[in-house]
Amino acid sequence: MLAQFPVLYPDEDFRSIVYRYHVLSGNKDFSVTNSDLFNRKNYDNTVFPRNLSYLMMRLPSDFIPIEKFLHDHTYFCWLRPFIPSNRLDSIMDEIMFNKGESNIVILLGKGSGKLLSENYRYCPACIANDETLYGEVYLHRKHQLSFLTCCPEHGYELLTQCTNCGVKFENSLVTSSLCVCGFDFSKNDKEQKRLDSIKSEQELLLNFEQLSKSRENLEEILLKMRNVLGLKGYMKYSGRMNRKNLIEDFMVYLADNNYNRFLKIDVNSQIKTDAYILSGHQVKSIIFYILFMMFLSGSVEEFLLDNSAFSIPIPFGNGPWICHNSVCPEFNKPIIRKCIRIDHQGKYISGLFGCPMCGFCFAKRWRFTDKGEERPYAVLTMGHLWNSILADLHSSGFSNTEISVKLNTTPTQIQRALTRIRTPKLDKRIPQSLNILWSSLSLHNEVATASEVVSHFNENRVRIIELLRKNVCITRTELAKKHSHLYHKMLREDRKWMEQVLPSSKRNKVRIDWERLDKHYSDEVIVAADEVYRKNPSEQIKKYTILSYAPKFIKEHIEYASEKLPKTIAMLNSRIETDEQYLLRHLPVIISQMKKYNKKVYSLKNVKTFSPMYRKSTEELDKQLIIQLNDLMEKG
Known part of the structure; x- marks a missing residue:
């Protein structure tokens, strides 16, 4: 049991509590203080506790519950909503038992995107109030949030140093209103700002506090975010985001509300792909996520309360669909029972329809923004029945005009149809659609013949092979420039085959030799581990202890491509010190x-x-x- 421990104050930073104990104990060395409180020989006053259970065992059982301590005096409550469920246990092990290295501090951000200020910060008015109420001064958590420039309660600019002698607070926390030079911090002459001038800072802080009170985890927040994005019209049918509109609208929102000054990161990079914003694996800035929730729902509180579900209607409905061929016995009747839906990279859905009676085929497009409006269809082929009637009428001597009346079309269309019969070459815009449609219908016994289908893929494959044969040294870039339409069309429709026959891309020519790197990294880990054990550190030797002695790029490769470095991982695990x-x-x-x-x-x-x-x-x-x-x- 500790002989003495300071009283905890409202919103007091964990570092302030430790520092006040250090002053109270009379310890000359901060490592002794850390040893007293956490059984750790560490010279730093860290943002998060490690081995907190040791401290709690040395305090009276009714002093403060652990959960309340973490929520009221550390930044854990600000970070917890952004911790993946599969990492939460390891982070708690680190905080409670100094077990493992979860790197929770990474979530605080780095560089200009840091959540906390680099220097300790104090409000002059709070200093005066604290000394009056408690007889001493302490570090307030809220004041350390990087986006605050002034105290949200009093409007005074936050101090990072003595305005009289210029000594910064970075090396020692303040426990009195008087500086070593005799200057009274609470008498600071900096002008008090009007609270309405820092309204945006107060709003952001309020939303931060709303999230800190929530019990939702990261997965629930990201799922809710996907739903709200869909309801707001930013989600494509494919499930991907409409990045262009989303970024434009978000940037306008930030500018209109004077929030853009809080976001030090590039918004384009944070919304670079759906994986960044909707997976949580690449959380670069917690402030970004808070502002993003405010943008979507007005406030974090409204975002968390929104339980709306986003769903997309079935394109073209469930059928059956009518045949539009006027010569078909089932004309204008729901005879078509199958629709082939094709997703065009999330831009739109095309539907392919074929009548099993007359062979009439048509296509339609569907977009989520259509809101149920009926779009016109495009004819792929009039079908075998229509074509046979056309051939009979033409051979019987009827003119194009007379035939057009009987077939409910125009003389021009009749002339085009006759030309196609004489020259059996199908319109190159539609053969792939017909191929997909008739192949599917044939499998379901809905048609008896697929005689109109032309092997479109085979034709284009022959053209590609011929081009490569005539131009042996041609590169992909040159082929794309000279035959742009064919090249990009085949990449869209027949990519797997194209990758097999095309020359290697520059990107693939220089491949990382992971096997060689794995052997090299494994040797480096041995050297690093030997050096660590030689130095005999007071801390337990763990994964990142060893990696800190190895070249930096090894750690980066292990974090992002560990599956490609099996020998290195095995060697690293074998050199980790057991309890x-x-x-x-x-x-x-x-x-x-x-x-x-x-x-x-x-x-x-x-x-x-x-x-x-x-x-x-x-x-x-x-x-x-x-x-x-x-x-x-x-x-x-």
């Missing part, structure tokens, strides 16, 4: 500390009394520890 290995290696340090504090070192029981982490030792490990302890005692 048992750490207890054995760290025993000399513990003995040294015990002697420093004049503690008796007679047995392993004394060690376990002094250092709680040794209480988790197994019976087998105890035997090894006793042997090592005896050796250390003999050596003096």
Whole structure:
């Protein structure tokens, strides 16, 4: 049990609590303070606690619940909604037991996109109030949020240094209103801003607080975001976003509300792909997500309360559909029972329809923005019945005009149809659609023949092969320039075959030799691990401890392409220090500390009394520890 611990103040930053204990304890070295509170020999006052359970065990049981401590005095409540469910347990293990390396600090952002200010910040009015109410000054969490320039309550510009002597607060926190130079911080002469001039800062803070009170996890937030995007018309039928309109509207919203100054990142890069914004794997800025929720629903609170579901109607309905061929026995009757729907990269859906009675085929387009409006159809082929009647009438001596009346069309269309009969070459705009349609209908026994289908793919494949044969050294770029329509058409319709026959792209010519890199990285990990163990750090040697001694690019490759580096990963895991290995290696340090504090070192029981982490030792490990302890005692 700790002999003394400071009273916790409203919205007090965790770092302030630790610092006030440090001052109260009289410890000269901050590592001693960290050892007292968290059983960690660390010289830094970190943003998040590590091994918080150790501190809680040394405080009265009714002092403060752990969850309330994390919510009221750390930035965990601001970050929790953006932590994937599969990472939450590892992060809690790091905070509570100093176990693993979850890198929770990454969510705070980096560079210009950081959520927290680089320097400690104070409001002069809050300093005066705190000293009056509590007799001392402390660090307020809200003041550290990077998007705030002024205190949201008083309007004073936040201080990062003494305005008299210029000494920054970065090296030591403030616990009194007086600077070492004698200047009273609360008497700061900077002008108080009107609260309405910092309205946008207050609004953003309010929305942050709304999210911090929510219990929804990242997956639920992203699903809700997808629904709202769909309801707002930003989602295509394919499930992808309409990025252009979304970015334009979002940028207008930011400018109109004076929010664009808060967003230090490039919006285009954050909404670069659906995977960035709707997966959460590439969260670059929490502020971006807060502003994005405000843009979609007006406020974070309204966004969280919105339980609307987004769904897309079935394009062209469920059928059946009517035949538009006037010579068909089933004309204007719902005879067509199958529709082939084709997604055109989310831009629109095309529907292919074929009458099983007369062979009449047509196509229609559908867009989500049509709102149920009926679009005209385009004829693919009039069908075998219509064509046979045309041929009979023409051979009987009827003129084009007379035939057009009987077939309910125009003389021009009759002339074109007769030309196609004489020259059996199908319109190149429609053969693929006919191929897809008739193949599908044939499988369902809805047609008896597919005689009108031309092997469009085979024709174009022959053309591509011929071009490659005549131009042996041609590149993809040159082929695309000289035969743009054919090249891009075949890439859309027959990409797999094209990739097999086309010359290698420049992008594929220089491939990363992952096998060679894996061997090299594995050797580098061995060197790094040896160096770490040689230095004998006081902390347990874990994955990122070793990687910190290895070249930086190895860590980057492991994070983004670990599946391609099996040897490196295996070697890294084999060099990570287990709990048992750490207890054995760290025993000399513990003995040294015990002697420093004049503690008796007679047995392993004394060690376990002094250092709680040794209480988790197994019976087998105890035997090894006793042997090592005896050796250390003999050596003096």
